[in-house]
Amino acid sequence: MGDIDDASPRPDRPADDSDHVTGTFHASLEGAPEPPAPADCPFCDLPQDRYATDRAGHWILLEPRILVPAHTVPPRRRWIITSTGTALNLWDAEPLPGALCRIPHRMACPRLDPEDHWPRVTALRRFNDRRSQRLFDLPEDGPPGTGWPRDDDAVKRRRGAPGHGRRWMKSTTWETVPDGGRRVCAACGTAVRSYRYRFHPPESPMFERCIGLAWCNGCGVYSGSMVYVPRDQVLVDALAQLPPDERERLGRSETRLIGYLDERAGDETWPSGP
Template sequence: MGDTENTAERPDRPDYALQAALEGATAPPPPAPPDCPHCALPQDRYPTLHEGHWVLLEPRIVVPAHTAPPRRRWIITPDGNAMNLYPWPRTTVLRQENERRAQRLFNLSDDRYLSDTG
């Protein structure tokens, strides 16, 4: 039996401000214009999964994920939200597994080559 009288209630929604800032989801919400704070050119503004936080992305530009810094890799979900895959544990584990497999395959090739020649 737990002591529930001294337990503080948790908020219904977590505070996403720090995580959103780390990911660059710092765009002003509508109705503010979606202009880049650095160059003043218009951008595409997307809501993020961090409630109340928005991100500005270059319009009509798609770049390979490996060319963007890890915390700046955004995808647009079918419902129109921008989602940063970096903080999601599943993608981190998948990336580590792919790296492990590639390393194992690379080493396997070296071992096979050495055993055939020796």
């Protein structure tokens, strides 16, 4: 089904783009099928409005026939249609009073987990949560001289460890930085883990369009995007040993899938990547 490593998956960047934080680059993250394929969402199969962007070969699926006040839409998710019929991402530009915009279907797709549109506030909330948790964490070996053994399960639950109800938050602006031969989270320095898997069957012309997930175990944030993987490259299926109903359950939720993958990442049987 997929492949895991410690490199953050991301779409190919244009050769003349020195900063990946651009409207055209962001358009490639939307994962719209290219013509002549139907303009249907690859996750929920609902028909959408497909528009070309100002980057050749990249398309965007917008919610059909919906215009919303631009000031009610988070930055970087506001799209307008230009006089040439192409879609343009307004990025961080402040909308004019009364301005309207289109929104990407991914914001409203019923088969995708809601995205985090305020990652800086989320990061601060998680930081404060870790600070407050230290006030309640008992010493792992118990009070001296009591003979009270450490309760590993309780410690893990208090710390929000994977497998104990940890909450994962999706972020479209989560940043990573290179660290030798790997990437680490820019906020906490934890090594980034990632996983790629095939979404379309081998006979599909979109077989090479895969889903890439990357996450930080320290901050509990993750990102997802469509990534290109050559047809002849074999991806390791991390869910191969699971029964079909469990595979289906994990496949319906990105957060459940991330939680399972993060738990397995420390397992000696975990695949090491390509």
